Amino acid sequence: MTDQPELFQRIAILGGGGVMGHGIALACLQNSNADVMIVSRREETVQHGLDAVENGPFGLQKAVARDKLDENGMAGALARLSGTTDYEAGLKDADLIFETIPEISALKQNILEKAEALAPDDVIMATNTSSIMISELATKLKDPSRLVGTHWFFPSNVMPLVEVARSELTAPESLDKVVAYLRQLRKKPVVVKDSPGFFMTRFINNYLAEAIRLVELGIAGPAEVDEMVKTGLGWPMGVFELLDDSSFDAFYHAQEYLHETCGERYVVPPLAREVMSAGYTGDPKLKPGSLGGWYDYLGAERAPKAQKVQKK
Known part of the structure; x- marks a missing residue:
């Protein structure tokens, strides 16, 4: 947790039951006071993500065992964590969305379009992509200025680097706010130009x-x-x-x-x-x-x- 002013209050992680998604959830829970919602279409995926946050190889229980977190800190983090298969319920109050579904352009385009339709008008969306151009992923969005690329590295709650990709359509304020939040999470964001595979x-x-x-x-x-x-x-x-x-x-x-x-x-x-x-x-x-x-x-x-x- 942190005493810094909160840049985001409610974070939704699409595909948060996966390897990268639950790690991003951990990073947010351990280094900010935001509420975190894991959103996935399958109940078993949601439950896998929730369990991995608490009991996974880089989870909260391991942090307690290594004296990097106390029991109260773990209880507080778990109190701010939830999961759902209901996209409308999971996204309706989000002010930041991390999309972490598989690295397939059409899938990501569709899920981002769905998220934009269900989330508040001012939500910022960060796609965790390692290769797909942000301008391509923004094709179906009504407002592509709110989409930023964030390429995290495994394990995502441990590795400091986040490669941040900006497209020509990304608004400077969207980029700046995501970069500021990543720094709050004790990450080292490096901004690169939109390109296949980035650097x-x-x-x-x-x-x-x-x-x-x-x-x-x-x-x-x-x-x-x-x-x-x-x-x-x-x-x-x-x-x-x-x-x-x-x-x-x-x-x-x-x-x-x-x-x-x-x-x-x-x-x-x-x-x-x-x-x-x-x-x-x-x-x-x-x-x-x-x-x-x-x-x-x-x-x-x-x-x-x-x-x-x-x-x-």
Whole structure:
């Protein structure tokens, strides 16, 4: 919680039961006094999000266990959290909407159009997209000036960077208010121009795609790749750990979009298509309905976590 003046009072998170959505809910609950509503069309998704906020690997219970939050703070956060499958009830009083549904343009356009129709006229909408141009997502909106791009990173309540994309249609006051709120959440927003993939996805997807191709060629397995990027490059997570825990479907759909908009250098690796088609979209505990992740599909074992060396 914070003693700062509240920029937003009531936040709705569309698709808030997902990996990124519930993390954004956590960020808002832990660093502002806003009420947070998880909104999804399926009751099981809503309940999964509510449970992940409290009991997930980066949830409130873990924060208490690590002495980053006390019991009263957790109780206060949970008192401000709710969920619903009723879009009208979930959006009618919202002053900020975070949209976090899958990285498919038509789906996002439709849900943003629906949200605009149900929410107050002055609501600001922030789409969590890693690749799709904000001007494209605003196509069906009556007032595109209130749409801002916010590209969060996993885990979204922990990672400080939020890549903020402004389109030519985004109003400066909408952009400024979202940036100010992200700073209140202790994030480091960096504003970029509207473009397919912005900066981060165009940059990082090349690494991820090449790692998949090298596994496909048999040059290294997923555990070896992950060990090398962590110990050699200092990444906090390996490529396949990241894809399994947070973002394989996001990577996949973003890569398809970048291939379509930016050309052959972003072609989806054949092995990625194979894994996606088989239904292995990530850790089933984080992604209900998934059959497993890359390690499961390839029958590989994760390398054991390195033990921390105790200083004498």
